[in-house]
Amino acid sequence: xxxxxxxxxxxxxxxxxxxxxxxxFAWSDEKRENWRLDGPHFRGxxxxxxxxxxxxxxxxxxxxxxxxxxxxxxxxxxDFGRTWSDGERQSVRFPAESGLALTQIWQIRPGxxxxxxxxYCGVEPAALFESHDRGESWSIVEGLLNHEHRTQWQPxxxxxxxxxxxxxxxxxxxMAIAISTGGVYRTEDGGKTWRARNVGVRAQFLxxxxxxxxxxxxxxxxxxxxxxxxxxxxxxxxxxxxxxxDNWQDIANGVPSDFGFAMLMHPxxxxxxxxxxxxxxxFRCTPEAKLRVYRTRDAGGNWxxxxxxxxxxxxxxxxxxxxxxxxxxxxxxxxxxxxSGKLFGSGDEGSTWREIADGLPPVVCVKTAVTSAASEAx
Amino acid sequence: xxxIELPRVLAPYAGSSTVVTxxxxxxxxxxxxxxxxxxxxxxxxxxxDERGMVRQHVNVFVNEESTRFLQGLATPVxxxxxxxxxxxxxxx
Numbered sequence: 001x002x003x004x005x006x007x008x009x010x011x012x013x014x015x016x017x018x019x020x021x022x023x024x025f026a027w028s029d030e031k032r033e034n035w036r037l038d039g040p041h042f043r044g045x046x047x048x049x050x051x052x053x054x055x056x057x058x059x060x061x062x063x064x065x066x067x068x069x070x071x072x073x074x075x076x077x078x079d080f081g082r083t084w085s086d087g088e089r090q091s092v093r094f095p096a097e098s099g100l101a102l103t104q105i106w107q108i109r110p111g112x113x114x115x116x117x118x119x120y121c122g123v124e125p126a127a128l129f130e131s132h133d134r135g136e137s138w139s140i141v142e143g144l145l146n147h148e149h150r151t152q153w154q155p156x157x158x159x160x161x162x163x164x165x166x167x168x169x170x171x172x173x174x175m176a177i178a179i180s181t182g183g184v185y186r187t188e189d190g191g192k193t194w195r196a197r198n199v200g201v202r203a204q205f206l207x208x209x210x211x212x213x214x215x216x217x218x219x220x221x222x223x224x225x226x227x228x229x230x231x232x233x234x235x236x237x238x239x240x241x242x243x244x245x246d247n248w249q250d251i252a253n254g255v256p257s258d259f260g261f262a263m264l265m266h267p268x269x270x271x272x273x274x275x276x277x278x279x280x281x282x283f284r285c286t287p288e289a290k291l292r293v294y295r296t297r298d299a300g301g302n303w304x305x306x307x308x309x310x311x312x313x314x315x316x317x318x319x320x321x322x323x324x325x326x327x328x329x330x331x332x333x334x335x336x337x338x339x340s341g342k343l344f345g346s347g348d349e350g351s352t353w354r355e356i357a358d359g360l361p362p363v364v365c366v367k368t369a370v371t372s373a374a375s376e377a378x
Numbered sequence: 379x380x381x382i383e384l385p386r387v388l389a390p391y392a393g394s395s396t397v398v399t400x401x402x403x404x405x406x407x408x409x410x411x412x413x414x415x416x417x418x419x420x421x422x423x424x425x426x427d428e429r430g431m432v433r434q435h436v437n438v439f440v441n442e443e444s445t446r447f448l449q450g451l452a453t454p455v456x457x458x459x460x461x462x463x464x465x466x467x468x469x470x
Contacts, residue, residue, distance in 0.1 A: 069435045069465040070387065070424035088391055088420035094428045101427035 013327050014080060014369040015335050016061065017343060018047035021361035023063055025081055032333050032347035035356045041081050045072075049121070049322065051108040052369035053134075056116035059371055062135055064105035064121070072105055074121070076135055080369070092121060092129055092138045098145060100125055106163040107322070108135075112172065122162035126153055126179045128191070141191040144177070149196065149213050153182040156216050156235070163321055164217075168244075169224045176220065176230065176245055183215040184232070184245045197245030204236045219263040219321045220245075223270035231273050231300065233263040233321075235281065240300045251300025256287040262324035266349070267332050271299045274306075274326075274334060274350065276319040284318050291315040293324075293336070295350055309353030310344065317342070322365035329370055337363025380410050382461045384421065391420030407438060408451035410461060425463055426451075435466040 015026040015035075022040030041047075042065045049064040061080060065087065066072035073090040077083060094100040104124040111118025111130075119131040121138065128141040144162075153160055161180055168174035176186045176197065183198040196213035203215045216235030223229070232239040232248065238258045239248040252258035257277040266272035275294050279287045286292065290312045292305040311317075318339045327333040334346045341360035346353045380400040389396050398418065404410040408430075415422040427433055430451070438445045439462040445453040455461060 067387075067424075068468065069433065071427065071433060086390070086420075088423075090420075090423040096428055096430070099429060101429050101431070 012371065013329070013333060014052075014371075015325075015327075015343070015345065015356070016050040016052065016365075016367040016369065017337055017357075017360065017363060018050045018063070018322075018365035018367075019337075019341070019361035019363050020046045023047040023050060023065075023081075024357070024360060026343065026345075026356050030329060032327075032329075032345060033354075035345070037357055038081065040361075041084070042075070046104075046364065048364050049105050049108045050365055050367045051110065051119075052367060053110040053119070054369070054371060055110060055113060056134075058116075058134070059369070060134070061369065062108045062119070064108055066104055072102060074105065074108065074135055074138070091136070092123060094127070095140060095145075098140075100127070103159060104161065106161045107165055109165050109167075112167055112169055115172070120165050120167075122165050122177060124159040124161040125155075126150075126160050126162040126182055128162055128165065128177060130191075143187065143192045144185070144194050147185075147194055149182065152214065153179060154214070156180040164220050166220060166222055166227075166230070168227050170227070174244070178217040178220045178232075180218060180235070181214060181216040183213045183217055184220060184230075185213075186245055197241075198248070199246065200248035200250075201232065201234055201239055202237050218261045221263050221265040221273065223265050226270045229270070229299070231263060231265070233260050233275055235259065238275070238300065251296070253300065253302055255294055255303045256292075259284075260319075261321040262319045262336065263321075264324045264326055264334070267326050267328050268330060269297070272297050273300070274324060275303075276324060276336065278318055285316040286318070289313060289315050291317050291338075291344075293334070293350055293353075306346075306350040306353070308351060309346075309355075320364055322367075323363050325366045325368055327368040327370050333368070335366050335368065337366045339363065379457070380404055380455050380459050380461060382410065382414065382463065384463055385465060387465075388421050388424060388463070391424070392418045404455050406449075406451060407440060407445055407453045407455055407461060410455055411451070435468045437464050437466050438462070439464070 017024040024039030027036045045065045051062040053060045061077045073087040075087045076085045107122040119135045129138040164178040166176045173190045185194040201215045219233045230241040238252040260277045264274040291310040294303040324336040337343045339362045343357040345356045400413045402413045
């Protein structure tokens with residue numbers, strides 16, 4: 001499903017691009033052929049998470065801004081970046097007694113459609129925050145903060161981050177989160193208690209290859225029409241679970257590498273998933289120097305490369321875990337950004353691609369907004 | 379009175395000023411920041427983290443001496459001191 005866009009109607013498209021040095025917006029109409037770049041917003045600050053929330057009649061953009069020197073906060077805009085909240089107070093804060101301090105906000109996401117006041121964010125060091133007032137204020141989810149496994153979670157290359165939050169659209173008590181490195185955890189009681197859900201997921205870098213927890217999960221996705229079926233891009237490994245993570249099976253069938261970061265659920269097809277494989281953890285670049293998006297249409301039974309319009313020589317690229325996304329249109333647009341500062345897009349579900357932007361700072365997240373109000377704000 | 383000099387990037391959180399004064403009696407840098415927090419909480423959020431520690435890439439000087447090599451936030455600030463807050467040279 002789209003990570004942030006929650007509409008299904010066609011309209012103007014805004015691709016929200018978070019980079020190491022600010023945020024950019026790329027605008028197009030529903031044809032998604034010609035693009036105009038706007039930015040940078042938050043010059044010099046990293047923006048690891050962006051989200052768009054159109055529940056409750058809003059058109060609110062969220063940006064997690066992080067200064068290397070002065071810390072980070074959540075900024076909001078109700079006019080697509082013309083103006084932003086001042087962010088005076090750094091509202092995502094660990095309790096003083098925790099002994100922890102915020103390093104980075106890795107994920108902002110709206111709550112369920114029928115609870116429009118609720119927002120979530122996942123942060124580094126690994127923790128989950130929730131907001132009951134549309135992101136104005138945030139409180140930590142104590143059940144995860146105090147989890148008995150916390151002291152054994154280890155930071156991956158990007159830090160010890162809680163980077164993914166999946167909500168059961170039908171059951172407000174159930175959600176799954178992913179931590180690198182910690183693995184997948186699921187709550188059935190609204191966040192009071194959490195159980196590790198990693199059976200069958202390999203931890204290449206540990207003596208025990210199949211521990212209860214400690215896996216370096218890079219991304220998990222699911223489709224709201226089949227929320228119990230999760231797909232997982234691991235630090236080595238592609239997996240599917242048909243039971244909300246209780247059991248995982250390998251689905252790395254025909255990919256050049258099962259290492260990678262980004263993973264994307266098709267917005268309308270619960271059997272279709274996209275990934276961008278990387279060669280290895282030692283060489284985190286696209287295999288054979290070819291930039292290829294892989295797609296499965298049968299829930300991992302087979303994967304096919306999507307290359308038309310993407311460089312197939314001398315392309316030493318990497319796409320990070322939140323830098324691959326879709327819009328909510330039909331046919332779906334697919335977008336991804338690279339560490340080398342390129343943004344690619346497809347208006348036909350990956351069949352053909354075009355370069356939307358080049359020369360951006362390293363891209364760390366890409367999200368979308370589809371709304372008629374977008375054009376009104378331009 | 380203690381004078382606190384801020385980098386320009388923090389001025390929006392200090393009434394657009396890069397120099398602020400603390401009239402309250404302060405024994406230490408920490409006291410001065412606490413006093414400042416009631417007027418300009420956005421400044422203090424950016425200098426000190428949730429643990430009450432000066433952020434890793436921020437330097438605080440008292441009368442041109444780095445508090446990292448003195449007593450940190452417990453560094454005394456005699457009457458008339460000048461406290462300088464700057465971003466460290468680090469970047470990326």
